[in-house]
Amino acid sequence: MKRHLLRLAALAALSVAGLGFAQIDAHDVTVRIPSILQVRITNGTSTAASAAPAIEFDYQAAANINTYLNTVNAGGGDLPPTLVTDFGNVLVFSNRVGTWNLGVAALGLTFTNNLGLTPAPTGAGVALADLKVTPTGTQDASVATRSATYTLSTTSAVVATGTRTTGWASVGIGGNDYDLTVNGNEDPGQYVTTVTYTISMP
Amino acid sequence: MKENTHRRLAVGIFQAQKLSNDLGELMYRFLTFILTALLLSFGQAQLSDTHTVRIRIPNYVGLKIIDSAGNITNNAGVTFDYAANPVAYQAAVLGTQVLPPTQVSSFDDIQVVWRRNTNWRVQVRATTLVFTGTGPATGFNLADIRVRRGVFSGKTPGPAVGAPTIAVANVLATWSLSTAWQTVVNENGATRGWESLGFNGRDYEIRVQGDETQGQYTTVVTYRLVSP
Numbered sequence: 454m455k456r457h458l459l460r461l462a463a464l465a466a467l468s469v470a471g472l473g474f475a476q477i478d479a480h481d482v483t484v485r486i487p488s489i490l491q492v493r494i495t496n497g498t499s500t501a502a503s504a505a506p507a508i509e510f511d512y513q514a515a516a517n518i519n520t521y522l523n524t525v526n527a528g529g530g531d532l533p534p535t536l537v538t539d540f541g542n543v544l545v546f547s548n549r550v551g552t553w554n555l556g557v558a559a560l561g562l563t564f565t566n567n568l569g570l571t572p573a574p575t576g577a578g579v580a581l582a583d584l585k586v587t588p589t590g591t592q593d594a595s596v597a598t599r600s601a602t603y604t605l606s607t608t609s610a611v612v613a614t615g616t617r618t619t620g621w622a623s624v625g626i627g628g629n630d631y632d633l634t635v636n637g638n639e640d641p642g643q644y645v646t647t648v649t650y651t652i653s654m655p
Numbered sequence: 656m657k658e659n660t661h662r663r664l665a666v667g668i669f670q671a672q673k674l675s676n677d678l679g680e681l682m683y684r685f686l687t688f689i690l691t692a693l694l695l696s697f698g699q700a701q702l703s704d705t706h707t708v709r710i711r712i713p714n715y716v717g718l719k720i721i722d723s724a725g726n727i728t729n730n731a732g733v734t735f736d737y738a739a740n741p742v743a744y745q746a747a748v749l750g751t752q753v754l755p756p757t758q759v760s761s762f763d764d765i766q767v768v769w770r771r772n773t774n775w776r777v778q779v780r781a782t783t784l785v786f787t788g789t790g791p792a793t794g795f796n797l798a799d800i801r802v803r804r805g806v807f808s809g810k811t812p813g814p815a816v817g818a819p820t821i822a823v824a825n826v827l828a829t830w831s832l833s834t835a836w837q838t839v840v841n842e843n844g845a846t847r848g849w850e851s852l853g854f855n856g857r858d859y860e861i862r863v864q865g866d867e868t869q870g871q872y873t874t875v876v877t878y879r880l881v882s883p
Contacts, residue, residue: 491701506706513711521713522768525848540706559708568714574771578845579710605708633710637847641714641770651703 489548492652497541500621506540508628525637532633540628544621558609559648567643574640581605583634590625717768718880728761733856748865762856766849777840781832781874788870795867801831804854812853
């Protein structure tokens with residue numbers, strides 16, 4: 454009996470020793486989520502950034518002259534773009550905690566006497582503030598606020614705010630939401646500006 | 656004692672190596688973090704996007720006579736038909752010697768549009784009177800037809816909305832017709848779209864003295880917009 458007990462004790466000791474020699478291993482899992490804060494202008498149907506979005510108010514074109522004249526003759530008013538290229542929407546993407554701001558600013562208008570008039574007009578009568586935007590597009594739920602109407606300026610102004618998005622989120626601002634306010638005092642010629650939308654977090 | 660010293664030295668070296676390794680690890684992790692941050696930063700760097708806006712304002716000048724509906728007409732006319740109203744004619748001859756039109760057709764306003772900040776003028780002339788009747792046409796001349804701006808129509812120069820840019824002082828108050836071009840408006844600067852010159856067919860009148868040969872006198876009056 455005593456011998457059996459000794460054998461059992463030896464077996465138990467070997468078992469424990471065996472367990473001590475079992476191969477235990479581990480590995481780490483590292484997850485790194487990028488911080489994303491982006492804005493882009495798209496054609497309105499895809500999320501790809503447009504290469505050269507543009508808005509044109511070409512009221513020199515023969516087909517559009519009467520629209521301009523009739524508008525100013527009625528005391529002034531707002532004219533829609535005559536051509537919008539690859540500017541269907543403004544999208545934002547943020548996975549950061551906090552509120553993002555979408556600001557807009559424009560360069561000063563550059564005037565060109567493209568009609569070759571003599572004496573050359575100076576480009577009076579058209580100002581950045583004559584470009585008015587009234588967003589009409591679908592607004593994503595992550596977009597908390599959006600200006601109902603804003604005009605352009607060289608000073609950046611916040612036109613929309615929001616929180617974390619789920620991928621690309623629509624702000625609902627498109628090229629066709631732009632209007633040109635005229636009252637008939639505009640010098641004939643061409644005026645060009647570049648408008649920049651910037652996303653930031655305070 | 657010596658052995659003990661060696662042991663302490665060994666421990667010290669080991670600790671220094673460990674510290675060095677820890678610092679290296681920290682440095683490695685720090686640099687990795689910076690590089691990762693930079694890479695992530697570059698990966699999501701589109702914080703702004705731009706688009707262009709191009710505006711083209713037309714250069715356009717024009718002059719038009721319009722009817723009461725605002726439409727350009729090709730049949731504007733002013734008629735002084737006193738053959739059917741000899742009493743009024745006689746009364747005028749004996750009184751003011753002035754008669755208003757008996758009918759004005761499609762001549763509710765005359766307007767111009769000028770898009771530049773330069774000088775422009777409106778001039779008028781008429782063709783020689785064509786007489787239809789009996790005997791020599793005497794007693795009535797082109798100069799007997801005159802316009803008194805706004806007197807009967809109540810019109811004033813300038814747009815209906817906003818401050819007028821055609822100054823009243825730059826439009827003649829009265830002019831008589833002639834075969835030579837004469838300036839009736841002399842203005843500087845762009846109009847605000849189509850602007851009224853401040854008169855229409857009802858502001859025409861004829862002067863009569865009673866020595867006019869009976870019959871019909873016809874002329875065609877032309878207004879033109881010019882830039883010197």
